[in-house]
Amino acid sequence: MTWQPFYVGDGTPRDVDLGAPPPWRSFPRQALHKQFQPPPGLVQAVNAALMLRRPLLVTGPAGSGKSTVVEQVAAELKLGAVLRWHITSRSMLAEALYRYDALGRIHAQRLAGSGDDDIAPFIQLGPLGTALLPVDRPRALLIDEIDKSDLDLPSDLLDVLERGEFEIPELARYNRDVVAVREWDSDTRSDVARGRIQCAHFPFIVMTSNGERDFPAAFLRRCIRFTMPRPTVEALRRVVEAHLRIAADDRSDLFDPLIEAFVARVSDGESLAIDQLLNAVHLLTSGDVPAGGERQEVLDLVLRELSRA
Template sequence: MAYEKRTWPEGPPWRTFSGAATMPEPPDDDEADRRLGPPGRLRVPRAEELRLVNAALLLRRPLLVTGRPGVGKSGLAYRISRELRLGRVLHWSVTSRTTLASGLYEYDAIGRAQATQDAADRTGRPSIGNYVQLGPLGTGMLPYRLPRVVLIDEIDKCDADLPNDLLTLFEDAWFEVPPLVRVKQTEAAATVHTADPGHTAVVENGVVRAHAFPVVVMTSNGEREFPEAFMRRCLRLDIPDPDAETLGELVSGHFGDLLGDRQEALIHEFLQRSSRVGGLAADQLLNAAYLATSGLYQQEGSDANEWQSVLAAIWHPLGGEGADSR
């Protein structure tokens, strides 16, 4: 079914926004296949995950996904986007130096000044939009008819001010781009770059105003507490350590039946080692599964010791040298 013809459930009146839906269909997300495996392979979500994702979609509220590193928190954003066919995930990776402005837009003031000087002897000036690029969050706030998926990754690493800075944006779903506001009398409509490579958008009067509130997935390793006002505007989903069934779905999603009878034994060994060393990441299991299907290592017989040495190297403790790695 075409993107333009699809329907979307209505949200609460207080979460309805006024931006006219002017943006074309977003690009497809090839990254989802890399992270999740080819589409079409069965994955059964947990009941709590399904409930909270549906609630976040209907209420137009951000989803705060918490859990130990490596349990697949960021993968949830890609599953939502692929299953609902919402296009490329807009990934914003947060550090201690991240500010709200960096997620909304970047402005190359020096580049524009140089271009203006170079054009001084020619007719016309370069458009300011050439020097503005919307960030992942800013692109997600553009007026798409259906929401974009925005992944705000590792938000617990952020500066103390960022959660509070997000509050107004999450409530009102619009923001100004000050360089464009300053020139709106002479350049009311500016074509700017977006976070989708090679794509642009027209910004009127320096204001980006959402039509559909984006599907915001924020991941946290549980390293900090967030302000009450911030938590009140989010739905929280805790991702537990994956069990054997979940890991089996993960491995099958990437490798199908290539492992055969070895899959159950490999997952069992992975879980045993994970419990001894205080937790391993799911992608460490995928590394082992790839090597097991490569044909370069024998898991039985005289070469079994070599295989165990390889597993010890790729299944190293996430916490460093202190954990038992037997």
């Protein structure tokens, strides 16, 4: 990329080559497990969670790499594609276990006649339900931003996380003992016997939190907890080199001052994400670098403090 304006603002149509995107903005999205640089202590926390079969609760500011942890673990241990449950204030445990389209089933019965009553097409396991299937190797599950949930959700999770099983009442009452249901985010189907799913290996679960709320003690004692540390200049230099594939001595005169300024701002209490730093370094190392006032204008755009509109 050379620093030439794609958009000029004169309304004249023109052919423009936008160049290659940043590695983390290429589509289809690629996992960043090779680029992730775990901070001190995280490897030990992951191994403790794996050995104890406990969820790992990772707390830290947005953009600090919390959700990438599970991708790296899943890749290294060959746990398959990561299952993802993104939490909002409306998220409920039931939808993470399974989803039943009752209206769709009724509609299909009316169209096909009373003789056709196959329930399987109308039940799909959720991300947590899929993670609890009895498989040969544990699955990896990301429960992202659990601190944005309803107040009751962490407590609702306790029984499932302790027992590693749940029941699908619609299948428990069904007239067939075994039904093949579709897994989450997949066309794969798994047999469910008498409506009960019980894991053979407890999944590797990473729950992320931005630290915006407290959790009940009963919930916390069932987790291995890790707080992402404040970034250091050396740690961020490794992150930049890994993500942008920049050699240690290549153009460090450009991005080292950015890293130092970034760390100073975070230390002063500003809310900034690491991907903002990556954006700034990418813009200033990918071609002709803007100079003077234009350079500072670009930096102000991509390194704007997150707590401000």
